[in-house]
Amino acid sequence: MIGAIAALLAFQLAGEIGVRLLGVPVPGPVAGMLLLFAALALRRRVPDDLATTANGVLAHLSLLFVPAGVGIIAHGERLAGIWPALLLTLVASTVLAVAVTALTLAGLRRVLRGGPAS
């Protein structure tokens, strides 16, 4: 497990260093994810240790967003007058984005395969 944690941190660090050196507008962890994906593709398998640790972390990914979510407490005043319009916009736009993405993906798969998507 400690080896897997070291690997995740090292790939994140490599990602952070890479995006800063290259000046690309990608967050370090996302670059780290791409680097780890490339490394796994080269190795052609996922070490058991890494699979266990990664699945453990991702099973409770929700927890990790809670501290940032509580940050809403610091913005109550700024949003006071526009809450209803803002929430309605967020809900409507998110519903549209989810529906359009899923329907486009499913529709194209059906068309390209000439049959129902599996």
Added chain:
Amino acid sequence: MTADLFELWVYLAERPLLWLTVTVAVYWGAHRLYQLSGELAVLNPVLVAVAVLVGVLLASDTAYATYFDGAQFVHFLLGPATVALAVPLYGQAHRLRRMALPLALALVAGSVTAVVSAVGIGWLLGLGPEVLRSLMPKSVTTPVAMGISEKLGGLPALTAVLVILTGITGAVLAIPLLRLLGFGREDAHAKGFALGVAAHGIGTARAFQHSEEAGAFAGLGMGLNALLTALVAPLVVWLLVL
């Protein structure tokens, strides 16, 4: 006795341990509640945990900065967890290659819809230009969204809040919505990808509760949309002369 308790509170309230423990414990409770309710969408664990913690901070008159001194240890794990998304993604690599074209086009459609519909609906409802600019990158993972918002002339701090609210909205509504649209258990890839594109990491967390396959496609959608929105949002600002 009361004085002792007060002193104890003062001591603990200034230490990271208290708010770290409270954060993990409240999330655990929210997660149990979600399971016991038969995974009722409105009892999304992020939504419930954030609501309870905001209530606790207000009731105890605790500043967010004090709270975050403790909670930052949980927050920090977002980085390594994002890197870890490569593992389930690699597990789906054989399907990614076959689905590359539909995925790319669905990504563009979803990304443009997220930006344009937010600006359009917000404008119709009378939101000001500064709020509209802050809204544009709402479907993108927080660090990228804040960078885009700043570049567009929005308020990065407001964008951070809108991103979280969008994520929670997507996590609550996406699965019931897609069920209504006829997506079944076998469409895990489409559900996951839509969650990742529209609702970034919080949507991805929801997708992992659905299945590992959905989670892998959500992580992919989240990563790709972060890259694409950085290109789409400035274009929309330029086209609309906002």
